[in-house]
Structure formats: structure tokens, C-alpha cells
Amino acid sequence: MTHHTPAELLTDQPKSPHMAHKVWLIVSLFSAIIVVLLGLGYFQSETLNGVRAFVHGEGLWSKAQKDATYHLERFARSQDLSDYDSFQQALNVNLGDKSARLALAENPPDITRARMGFLAGDNHPDDIDSMIEFFTRFQSFYYMKTAIGIWEKGDNKIQELQILADQLHHCVINSKHTCVKQKLEKLKVMNFELNTIGRDFSLVLSASARWIKSTLLTTSIIIISLLALIIFIITRNIIFDLTATQQKLANSEKRFLSLYQSNVIGIMEWHINGQILAANQAFLDTVGYSNNDVKQGFLNWKKITPDAFNMVDEKAIKELHEKGSCTPFEKQMIHKNGHHIHVYIGATLLTGDTERGICFVVDQSLQKSNETQLRLSATVFDASSDGIIITDQYKHIVAVNGSYCKKIGTSQEQLIGSTPQLLVSQYMPDGFYEDVSKSLQEQDHWQGDLIDSTTQGETIPVHVSINTVKDRQYKVSHYVFNITDISERKAIENQLFELAHHDYLTGLANRSLYEDRLNQALLRGQRNQSHCALLFFDLDKFKPINDQYGHEVGDQVLQAVAARLNEQVRSHDTVARLGGDEFIIVLEDLNDSDHAAQLAEKIIKALSKPYLINDLSLSIGCSVGISISPQDGNDSITLTRNADHAMYDAKAVGTNRYSFYSPFSLHTRN
Numbered sequence: 080m081t082h083h084t085p086a087e088l089l090t091d092q093p094k095s096p097h098m099a100h101k102v103w104l105i106v107s108l109f110s111a112i113i114v115v116l117l118g119l120g121y122f123q124s125e126t127l128n129g130v131r132a133f134v135h136g137e138g139l140w141s142k143a144q145k146d147a148t149y150h151l152e153r154f155a156r157s158q159d160l161s162d163y164d165s166f167q168q169a170l171n172v173n174l175g176d177k178s179a180r181l182a183l184a185e186n187p188p189d190i191t192r193a194r195m196g197f198l199a200g201d202n203h204p205d206d207i208d209s210m211i212e213f214f215t216r217f218q219s220f221y222y223m224k225t226a227i228g229i230w231e232k233g234d235n236k237i238q239e240l241q242i243l244a245d246q247l248h249h250c251v252i253n254s255k256h257t258c259v260k261q262k263l264e265k266l267k268v269m270n271f272e273l274n275t276i277g278r279d280f281s282l283v284l285s286a287s288a289r290w291i292k293s294t295l296l297t298t299s300i301i302i303i304s305l306l307a308l309i310i311f312i313i314t315r316n317i318i319f320d321l322t323a324t325q326q327k328l329a330n331s332e333k334r335f336l337s338l339y340q341s342n343v344i345g346i347m348e349w350h351i352n353g354q355i356l357a358a359n360q361a362f363l364d365t366v367g368y369s370n371n372d373v374k375q376g377f378l379n380w381k382k383i384t385p386d387a388f389n390m391v392d393e394k395a396i397k398e399l400h401e402k403g404s405c406t407p408f409e410k411q412m413i414h415k416n417g418h419h420i421h422v423y424i425g426a427t428l429l430t431g432d433t434e435r436g437i438c439f440v441v442d443q444s445l446q447k448s449n450e451t452q453l454r455l456s457a458t459v460f461d462a463s464s465d466g467i468i469i470t471d472q473y474k475h476i477v478a479v480n481g482s483y484c485k486k487i488g489t490s491q492e493q494l495i496g497s498t499p500q501l502l503v504s505q506y507m508p509d510g511f512y513e514d515v516s517k518s519l520q521e522q523d524h525w526q527g528d529l530i531d532s533t534t535q536g537e538t539i540p541v542h543v544s545i546n547t548v549k550d551r552q553y554k555v556s557h558y559v560f561n562i563t564d565i566s567e568r569k570a571i572e573n574q575l576f577e578l579a580h581h582d583y584l585t586g587l588a589n590r591s592l593y594e595d596r597l598n599q600a601l602l603r604g605q606r607n608q609s610h611c612a613l614l615f616f617d618l619d620k621f622k623p624i625n626d627q628y629g630h631e632v633g634d635q636v637l638q639a640v641a642a643r644l645n646e647q648v649r650s651h652d653t654v655a656r657l658g659g660d661e662f663i664i665v666l667e668d669l670n671d672s673d674h675a676a677q678l679a680e681k682i683i684k685a686l687s688k689p690y691l692i693n694d695l696s697l698s699i700g701c702s703v704g705i706s707i708s709p710q711d712g713n714d715s716i717t718l719t720r721n722a723d724h725a726m727y728d729a730k731a732v733g734t735n736r737y738s739f740y741s742p743f744s745l746h747t748r749n
């Protein structure tokens with residue numbers, strides 16, 4: 080089908096001057112009506128947007144008023160000053176709207192103060208201009224004038240609420256219980272009046288919106304009818320052509336813009352066999368491949384790794400199998416075009432999986448290029464965004480760039496002649512100085528992650544690269560430190576660690592993290608000759624809830640159980656979810672078994688309280704098994720198994736019971 084422009088359609092019409100006159104007349108009338116309709120549409124849109132903004136603002140006003148009333152009533156009952164502070168904070172929304180109304184009522188209106196008032200009223204910044212324009216344009220209009228009167232009435236009631244709050248505060252502080260009761264009764268009445276005022280305000284604005292919409296709709300219908308009549312009288316022959324042209328023009332205007340999402344760091348999901356299962360665009364851009372290459376299985380991390388780095392990858396994989404994650408390291412990858420890319424990589428296994436994991440990849444090509452250029456051009460020293468320090472052979476600073484000085488909050492003059500604080504930090508790992516010296520002597524280079532600190536005591540994670548500079552006799556004359564702030568990267572590493580070591584539903588430690596914490600606790604117990612206890616929990620009556628109300632309700636119960644368990648333990652104890660409805664607590668520094676028994680009783684009592692989920696009151700119980708090191712085992716497997724046996728002993732007695740492990744129990748013998 081041939082597509083024509085509007086000009087071509089008009090050109091195809093008969094050449095009669097009379098027809099041309101009709102066409103131009105229709106076009107002129109149509110254009111005029113379109114302008115009017117657009118004007119009416121814009122006016123209607125802006126007007127209704129103003130009404131919408133005020134209705135939304137009223138919702139915020141009412142919510143703030145209700146929150147303020149709630150916190151004030153709660154303060155009267157709890158005598159907690161934080162509730163009174165919450166009351167005052169909630170009331171700031173109502174006071175902000177009042178300030179805006181008074182500013183707009185001035186002659187001329189104080190737009191700046193009105194804007195600040197609406198912002199304080201928690202209104203969206205994009206709505207404020209519409210609200211100000213609507214108020215100033217229609218404040219004399221019947222509906223708006225009525226609404227402003229209701230608004231003013233509401234502000235007066237808010238002022239009365241403030242006075243009542245001051246009186247109630249005095250009564251509470253002075254423990255005048257009769258006075259508090261009287262003020263609460265008055266607060267209840269005032270809350271009802273304020274709710275009525277908010278509802279009346281919304282009703283008036285809604286009536287205003289309906290009237291505006293009806294009036295503008297009637298006007299639009301009349302104009303459209305006149306247009307249709309005029310066009311029909313002039314000619315029926317060309318109306319279909321004009322309609323078709325209009326449709327084509329409308330269709331030609333239907334275009335969409337897509338946003339290109341840029342990622343800061345490359346991320347991929349990998350398999351132990353080398354296959355890359357998924358990757359974001361940042362990673363694909365780094366290695367030069369496309370998403371289709373991933374979908375078709377062409378992208379393999381082993382194949383794009385140079386042979387020289389196979390040992391590095393094997394070491395990382397071994398560490399992954401031992402710890403679930405590996406220490407980030409540097410390597411190279413082969414770009415699709417064939418050149419090598421310097422990257423910085425860290426990986427972690429997916430929870431419960433030994434073959435798949437998530438890996439972050441940072442392209443270090445630019446950093447490596449900067450390090451090379453540093454030895455060739457002095458301009459890089461001043462232009463680099465990384466910190467650069469140059470020391471003599473005794474590691475006394477002879478030059479430092481402005482970027483590093485700015486980062487730690489000091490001047491070049493204060494650093495010249497001193498030793499880089501990186502090398503004397505309290506955060507240095509064991510064997511650090513020996514490793515650095517050996518690497519510089521053998522390879523003329525060292526790099527690694529360290530903790531730097533500012534003059535204000537704030538710590539900054541940094542990646543440090545140290546290179547030696549030799550004189551003509553091949554003796555070390557200087558050292559060059561390249562210091563990169565890796566705060567963002569460390570934050571991502573921490574997020575990946577959290578994903579790999581915490582239960583996705585409850586946020587508690589998962590089995591992997593639990594076993595690590597338990598092994599550490601056992602080692603500390605052996606060194607300090609202290610005891611460690613395991614409390615193994617299994618929920619009773621949970622399965623019927625899950626079956627009757629569904630997994631969503633069951634999941635919410637498990638989340639509530641996790642929260643209650645966290646409330647009962649100390650900050651250095653570990654609460655973990657092993658799966659399903661099984662939980663376990665690692666209790667360190669145990670003085671005697673009574674402490675474990677007391678904690679078990681507290682938790683049984685806490686978990687037995689009803690759970691309010693989706694208007695349902697649900698009750699469960701639990702059975703607790705307790706094992707204590709070293710008498711019940713010196714390793715995580717034995718202790719966990721014995722705590723499990725003890726739990727079944729408790730369950731055999733009845734719900735909400737606990738039992739210490741005994742090698743002579745029936746369950747253990749079985």
C-alpha cells in the first residue's frame with residue numbers, strides 16, 4: 080500500500096479553485112477548532128491537575144492529622160516523649176499547608192513562602208506550581224472559595240489541637256490522670272471534627288472538578304458539532320480523505336524512545352564448566368560479545384581466559400569450594416577482537432549450589448594504561464583522579480598529587496618528608512610488610528587492597544599499586560604508589576556476600592554462614608576454655624498453617640519467627656535458618672547450662688504468642704533441642720546432630736518443650 084504525505088493527498092484533489100477553496104476553508108476551520116480544543120484541553124488538564132493536586136494534598140493533610148492524633152493519644156498512654164515528638168513532626172505537614180494558604184491569601188501572594196509551605200506539607204514538588212496557579216486563579220470561584228473556607232476552618236482546628244496537645248503534655252508530665260482522661264475525650268471529639276473537615280474539603284473539590292469537566296465537555300461537544308456540520312455542508316466528498324489523512328498523521332506520530340541503561344560494573348552468572356549463563360551489558364561491552372552470544376552458549380569464561388591465568392582461576396575455584404566465595408583477584412580476559420583486557424574479579428557460589436555462582440568483573444584496562452603512562456608522562460601525576468605518591472628509596476614522600484591530598488583532607492606540605500600513612504596503618508594484615516618487600520624485590524611491583532584513613536579518622540578502602548623506579552645502575556631510587564578509592568566496589572562485594580550467606584526470606588544466616596560462625600565459636604571456646612551451646616528449633620503446628628492459608632501466610636509467619644528470635648539473643652550470638660521451619664542459635668561464652676535453658680524458655684514463650692497475619696490470629700509452638708560443647712561434641716557436625724536428636728526428644732514429650740542432649744535418650748539410641 081502506497082503511503083502519502085498530507086501535501087500529496089491535497090495535491091491529488093481536483094484542481095478546481097472552488098474545491099481548493101473548500102479544502103482550505105475546511106483546513107482553516109479545522110485548525111481553528113483544533114487550537115480551541117487544544118486550548119480547552121490544556122485548560123481542563125491544568126485545572127483538573129490543580130484539583131487533583133489539592134485532593135492529594137488533602138489526603139496528605141488528613142493522614143498527617145490522623146498520625147498526629149494517633150501519636151498524641153499514644154503519648155498520653157505511654158508517656159513516651161518520642162511519641163510526642165512524632166506528634167509534632169506529623170503536625171508539621173498541616174502547619175506547612177496553613178503557611179501556604181496564608182501566603183497565597185496575601186496581596187500580592189507570597190509565592191516563595193507558599194512554595195515552602197506546600198513542600199513542608201509533603202506535597203510533591205511537581206504539583207506545587209499547579210496548586211499555586213489553581214489557588215490564585217480560582218480563589219474567588221464559588222467552589223474554591225468554599226473549599227478555602229473549609230481549609231481555614233481546618234487550620235483553626237489544628238491550632239486548637241496544638242493547644243490541646245500542650246495541655247495534655249502538661250497533664251502527662253505531672254501525672255494528672257483525670258486530666259489526661261478528659262483531654263483524651265476531647266481529642267476524640269476533635270479528631271472526628273477534623274476528619275469531617277477533610278471529607279468536606281474533598282467533596283467540594285470533587286464537585287468543582289465535576290462542574291469544570293461537565294462545562295468543558297459541553298463546550299467541546301458544541302464546538303465539535305459545529306465543525307462536523309460545517310464540514311458536512313461544505314462537502315461530503317473530502318471529509319473521508321481528511322479523516323484518513325488525519326489518521327495517517329496520527330499514526331506517523333506514534334514513536335517511542337528507549338532508555339539505554341548503563342551499568343557501573345560487569346556482572347555475570349557462571350557455571351563451573353565454563354559456560355556463562357547470563358551477563359549484563361557492562362560485562363558484554365568489556366569483552367566485546369553480545370547477548371545473543373550468551374543465549375546461544377558461545378560465551379565461555381574458560382575460553383576467554385589466557386592460559387597463563389589458568390592457575391589463578393584454579394586457586395579461586397578451590398577457595399570457592401572451601402569458603403563459598405573467593406578473594407577478589409586480577410587476571411586478564413581475551414576480547415572478541417583478540418586483545419587482552421585487564422580485569423579485577425570476585426566471585427561467590429549461589430547458596431546451596433556447588434557449580435553455579437555470581438561474579439563481578441571490573442575493567443582495569445584504563446587503570447593499567449594509566450599506570451604505564453605514569454612512568455612516561457608527568458602530566459598524568461597532576462591530572463589523575465587516583466591518588467599518587469612518590470617516595471624515595473627510604474619510603475619518605477617526595478611528591479604527592481592533589482587528588483590524594485583532597486581524599487584524605489590534608490595538604491602536600493604536610494605530607495612531604497613523611498612516610499605514607501598507608502604503610503603504618505593499624506589495619507595492616509599479618510605479614511603485610513614481608514609480603515610487600517618480597518614482591519618489590521622480586522617483581523618490582525606490589526598491589527593489593529588496604530584501608531586508608533582521612534585526617535578526620537574516617538576509613539577509606541583503597542586499591543594500592545606500588546611500582547619501583549630504578550636508576551641507571553638498576554638500583555631502586557623511588558617508589559610510586561597509585562591509590563584508587565574502591566568504596567563502591569567494596570559495597571558491591573558486601574552485597575554479594577550478603578546474598579550468598581543469608582536466607583533470602585528471613586534475612587537470617589543461612590547454613591553456610593551458620594557453620595562458619597559455629598566453627599569460629601568452637602575455636603574461640605577452645606582458646607578461652609569456654610562453652611558454646613546450640614539451640615535447635617523446630618516449629619510445631621506450622622505445616623497446617625502453611626497448608627490451610629498458603630505459602631504467602633506461611634512465609635510471613637517464618638519472618639515473624641525470625642524477628643522474635645533476634646529479639647531474644649545477644650548481639651554476638653548467631654541466629655540461622657537451616658531450611659523449612661528449622662532454626663538454630665549459636666550461643667557463645669556460656670557460663671553454665673542454665674543460661675541455655677533460660678533462653679530456651681524465653682524463646683518458647685515468645686514464639687508461642689499469637690501471630691497477627693492478614694487479619695488472622697495464628698498460633699504455633701516449637702520444640703527445642705540443646706547441645707553443649709565440648710561435652711556433646713567438639714565439631715559442628717556432631718553438635719548439630721546431637722542438638723537435632725535432643726529436639727526430637729523434646730518433641731516426643733509434647734509441644735513447647737526443650738531437652739538437653741543425652742546419649743542415653745530413646746531417639747539417640749534409635
